[in-house]
Amino acid sequence: xxxxxxxxxxxxxxxxxxxxxxxxxxxxxxxxxxxxxxxxxxxxxxxxxxxxxxxxxxxxxxxxxxxxxxxxxxxxxxxxxxxxxxxxxxxxxxxxxxxxxxxxxxxxxxxxxxxxxxxxxxxxxxxxxxxxxxxxxxxxxxxxxxxxxxxxxxxxxxxxxxxxxxxxxxxxxxxxxxxxxxxxxxxxxxxxxxxxxxxxxxxxxxxxxxxxxxxxxxxxxxxxxxxxxxxxxxxxxxxxxxxxxxxxxxxxxxxxxxxxxxxxxxxxxxxxxxxxxxxxxxxxxxxxxxxxxxxxxxxxxxxxxxxxxxxxxxxxxxxxxxxxxxxxxxxxxxxxxxxxxxxxxxxxxxxxxxxxxxxxxxxxxxxxxxxxxxxxxxxxxxxxxxxxxxxxx
Numbered sequence: 001x002x003x004x005x006x007x008x009x010x011x012x013x014x015x016x017x018x019x020x021x022x023x024x025x026x027x028x029x030x031x032x033x034x035x036x037x038x039x040x041x042x043x044x045x046x047x048x049x050x051x052x053x054x055x056x057x058x059x060x061x062x063x064x065x066x067x068x069x070x071x072x073x074x075x076x077x078x079x080x081x082x083x084x085x086x087x088x089x090x091x092x093x094x095x096x097x098x099x100x101x102x103x104x105x106x107x108x109x110x111x112x113x114x115x116x117x118x119x120x121x122x123x124x125x126x127x128x129x130x131x132x133x134x135x136x137x138x139x140x141x142x143x144x145x146x147x148x149x150x151x152x153x154x155x156x157x158x159x160x161x162x163x164x165x166x167x168x169x170x171x172x173x174x175x176x177x178x179x180x181x182x183x184x185x186x187x188x189x190x191x192x193x194x195x196x197x198x199x200x201x202x203x204x205x206x207x208x209x210x211x212x213x214x215x216x217x218x219x220x221x222x223x224x225x226x227x228x229x230x231x232x233x234x235x236x237x238x239x240x241x242x243x244x245x246x247x248x249x250x251x252x253x254x255x256x257x258x259x260x261x262x263x264x265x266x267x268x269x270x271x272x273x274x275x276x277x278x279x280x281x282x283x284x285x286x287x288x289x290x291x292x293x294x295x296x297x298x299x300x301x302x303x304x305x306x307x308x309x310x311x312x313x314x315x316x317x318x319x320x321x322x323x324x325x326x327x328x329x330x331x332x333x334x335x336x337x338x339x340x341x342x343x344x345x346x347x348x349x350x351x352x353x354x355x356x357x358x359x360x361x362x363x364x365x366x367x368x369x370x371x372x373x374x375x376x377x378x379x380x381x382x383x384x385x386x387x388x389x390x391x392x393x
Contacts, residue, residue, distance in 0.1 A: 002180040002181060002182060002183075002247065003180065003182070003183065004179075004180055005178075005179050005180075005181055006178055007140060007144075007176060007179050008140065008172075008173060008174050008176050009137075009140040009143045009173040009174070009175065010039065010107070011035070011039055012140045012143055012179055013105045013144065013147055013167075014035070014036050014038075014040045014043070015039075016147035017040050017043075017147070018040065018048055018049055019148070019182070019187035019188070019191075020075075020077070020147070020148070020151060020187065021050065021051060021188070022074075022103075023069060023074030023076065023194075024052045024053075024065065024066065024069035024070075024075070024077075025044075025051050025052075025054070025076070026054035026063075026064075026065035026066050027053075027056070027078050027080070028055075028056050028061070028080070030059065030080055030081050030082065030083065031169075032081055032107050032169035032174060033084070033106070033107035033169075036079035036105050037053075037079055041053055059080050059083075059084035059088045060087050060090070060091060062078050062088065063078065063095060063102075066095070067091060067095050067098065067100055067102070070095075070100040070102050071098065071199065072200045073200065073201050073202065075155075077103045077105075078104050079105035079107065080104065080105075081107045081108065081123060081169060082111045082112070082117075082123045082169075083111060085111075085123045085124075086111055086123070092127050092130045092132065092162075093131065095132075095162045096131030096132055096225065097131065098210060099228070100160075101151065101154030101159070101161060101163065102163075103147070103151055103154060103162070104132075105165050105167070106123065106164045106165065106166045107166075107168075107173045108121050108123055108270065110122055110357045110358065116357040117169075118170060119169040119170055119171055119358050120321045120322055120355055121166075121270070124136075124164070124298075124322075125320075128299060131161060131229070132161065132162045132164050132299060133153060133159075133161055133163040133164070133229070133297075133299055133300065134163075134297070134298040135163065135164070135165050135166065135296060135297060135298075136167075136269040136270050136297075137270065138172075138270060138271055138273045138274055139271065140167075140175070140176075140179050141179050141180065142296075144179060145243065146165040146251075147165050148187060148191065148243070149239050149240065149251075150163045150165055151191050151192075152192070152239045153232065153235055153239050155194055156239075157197075158228065158231040158232075158235060159228050159232045166269075166270065167271075171270075172271050180247070180249075182247060190242070190243070190246055233253075233297075233302065236297055236300075237252065252297075253296060253297040254293055254296050254297070254305070254306060254309070255292075255293070255296060256291070256292070256293055257280060257293075257294065258280050258281075258284060258291045258292065259291035259309060261291075262290060262291025262313060263289040263290075263313060263314045263315075264288075264289065264313065264314060264370060264374060265290065265292060265316050266316070266317050266319060266369060267292075267294075267295065267318045267319065267332065267336055268292070268295070268332075269294065269295045269321070269332065270321070272321070272361060272366075275362070276294075279366040279370065288374070291313075293306065293309055293310060295332065301335050303338070303342065303343075304342075306336060306339050307339040307343035308343065311343065311345035314348065314376075315347065315349070315373040316349050316373070317349075317370075318332055318333040318337070318349060318350070319351075319352050319354055319389070320332050320333055321354060321355045323356065327386075328386070329386050330351055333349070348376050348377070348381075348382050349382070349385065350372065350373070350384075350385050350387060351385055351387060352387050352388065353387070353389070354388070354389035354390055355389075355390070359390050360390070361390060365389055365390050369389065372387075
């Protein structure tokens with residue numbers, strides 16, 4: 001029987017980590033993810049876990065310690081945000097290229113500069129092609145559930161890639177919501193024990209990690225990483241099925257909300273989906289066939305599946321909470337439109353950059369997007385696909 005609680009997203013993440021009981025947690029505080037290692041450190045001090053907690057001097061060191069622990073054969077976790085992730089940048093790539101299934105809570109926040117401690121997705125988008133699996137979470141429940149599933153996905157023999165679970169800074173990380181926790185023993189059984197085949201402390205198989213990798217082999221090793229990301233798609237769905245058997249909560253690559261018979265729809269990630277669902281319901285009551293596709297799995301990107309889900313629509317707006325500064329739309333927009341093109345789906349698309357630096361995105365803003373989509377359908381053309389939502393002046 002599940003345990004009903006009221007927790008913030010950060011508390012939920014810390015409790016998931018407690019239930020997983022990793023071998024090593026290495027972390028350095030940065031707003032708004034600071035509470036995760038802070039809460040977890042209390043579990044270490046009171047003996048709830050036997051994790052080795054490493055209080056390092058920087059985020060670069062935090063990821064370095066996780067890499068060392070995972071390479072040695074341990075299960076490692078960490079948490080960070082924004083500039084902290086940027087400081088990890090070198091080691092983020094090393095973790096994935098060494099095929100180390102580290103799990104990280106990434107509490108999304110704007111990356112400096114100028115300095116801003118509030119939510120957007122610029123940190124996650126900055127490492128979207130670094131070889132990490134990326135799961136996004138609409139609310140506290142999903143942040144918790146994604147972390148419980150994370151090790152099963154990352155440590156699968158066909159995958160062996162690090163994984164980050166994203167949630168919106170302050171919006172979910174510090175907001176208290178009702179949540180259903182799984183009993184400790186059930187989590188332990190679900191996650192299982194980490195049993196790597198190759199690790200540094202295996203005296204029966206002396207190995208070296210992180211060697212020089214020049215022209216003769218690097219290309220092939222990168223292809224292996226790419227294949228692991230492809231293989232992760234099946235593993236993600238397999239783990240989700242087992243999770244549904246355990247909890248009754250169902251997860252896929254994305255969530256479709258009122259999408260089946262929709263004519264216009266929004267594609268977005270994380271907490272904005274909750275606001276969009278409210279607006280969809282309001283518009284449906286007025287007879288407007290609006291819908292939502294909420295992306296949960298961003299890497300690997302489920303291109304074919306998303307294109308199939310959107311192919312019947314007349315117009316789609318893709319919302320990016322980070323600007324790629326490339327004069328051609330945000331990262332999610334580029335991925336979705338590429339998917340539609342490859343699937344030969346003729347759907348009018350428009351991109352909105354929104355919520356930068358924590359700018360509020362209200363129901364009125366989302367409704368405006370749907371009204372813009374209705375106008376696109378009416379006139380049969382998109383005048384400008386690259387737009388901003390809630391921008392002053």
